[in-house]
Amino acid sequence: MTDTYTPPKVWTWEDDDDEGQFAKINRPVAGATHDKDLPVGDHPLQLYSLGTPNGVKVTVMLEELLALGHAGAEYDAWLIKIGDGDQFGSGFVAANPNSKIPTLVDRSGPTPIRVFESGSILLHLAEKFGAFLPSDPASRTEALNWLFWQIGSTPYLGGGFGHFYAYAPEKIKYCIDRYTMEVKRQLDVLDRQLAEHQFAAGDEYTIADMAIWPWYGALVKNKVYEAAEFLDAASYENVNRWTDEIAARPAVKRGRRVNRTFGPEEDQLPERHSADDFDAKPDVKAAS
Numbered sequence: 574m575t576d577t578y579t580p581p582k583v584w585t586w587e588d589d590d591d592e593g594q595f596a597k598i599n600r601p602v603a604g605a606t607h608d609k610d611l612p613v614g615d616h617p618l619q620l621y622s623l624g625t626p627n628g629v630k631v632t633v634m635l636e637e638l639l640a641l642g643h644a645g646a647e648y649d650a651w652l653i654k655i656g657d658g659d660q661f662g663s664g665f666v667a668a669n670p671n672s673k674i675p676t677l678v679d680r681s682g683p684t685p686i687r688v689f690e691s692g693s694i695l696l697h698l699a700e701k702f703g704a705f706l707p708s709d710p711a712s713r714t715e716a717l718n719w720l721f722w723q724i725g726s727t728p729y730l731g732g733g734f735g736h737f738y739a740y741a742p743e744k745i746k747y748c749i750d751r752y753t754m755e756v757k758r759q760l761d762v763l764d765r766q767l768a769e770h771q772f773a774a775g776d777e778y779t780i781a782d783m784a785i786w787p788w789y790g791a792l793v794k795n796k797v798y799e800a801a802e803f804l805d806a807a808s809y810e811n812v813n814r815w816t817d818e819i820a821a822r823p824a825v826k827r828g829r830r831v832n833r834t835f836g837p838e839e840d841q842l843p844e845r846h847s848a849d850d851f852d853a854k855p856d857v858k859a860a861s
């Protein structure tokens with residue numbers, strides 16, 4: 574059992590590099606740490622991101638829009654290396670005061686629009702192009718139910734379970750048990766929904782699927798935290814069926830490669846400025 578911690582009257586930050594894998598980029602204040610402008614490419618949409626689950630949501634959406642023929646969805650995807658603190662540059666903070674990826678700047682109109690938080694980006698694009706969000710009020714609301722379910726649930730998966738199971742410098746049974754129970758409950762919620770419907774919000778593929786799949790699909794296929802066996806992920810048969818179906822979509826295959834700098838080299842595309850980039854050999858060295 575770990576020593577009992579008695580919280581002080583006023584908490585103070587101890588800048589300790591031993592406090593886990595992400596200690597160097599975690600801090601209790603916001604704002605820029607250095608001056609650095611964001612690059613701007615030729616396309617209407619400028620994405621600043623990394624190929625984490627939250628980043629994959631948006632690149633999948635953009636590739637799905639392009640697959641439908643929406644030429645206005647052409648985009649430049651710039652790599653933000655969060656381990657190096659790129660998200661604390663002045664240009665990035667101006668686009669996203671929360672200093673998190675992904676961040677989108679929509680330059681298709683006379684005044685650039687900043688869009689931050691992955692759910693907000695998905696909703697912005699769905700409304701802008703009239704795609705992947707039903708127009709019928711009841712169906713639209715159901716899709717938004719599941720979009721916001723993901724937004725509200727996943728912090729328990731990533732910052733809770735993922736942190737204490739995979740990244741925390743000390744394995745604390747209480748924390749792992751608490752968040753494992755919650756993640757398995759979430760998987761059961763999703764599995765029960767998918768037992769009755771092809772997709773998360775019904776029988777139509779929507780931004781809800783694009784939001785949920787990069788996290789929960791990756792989890793059951795052991796792509797994050799290496800916890801599939803621990804969670805008995807194979808038992809969630811409907812989640813696995815849905816995961817495989819979405820993974821087979823050509824636009825999803827492209828989207829999951831964008832801003833990716835890890836895994837097999839053929840799966841990496843650190844930056845994307847044209848559809849032709851998918852056929853080019855990834856410049857892994859330049860992006861590392």
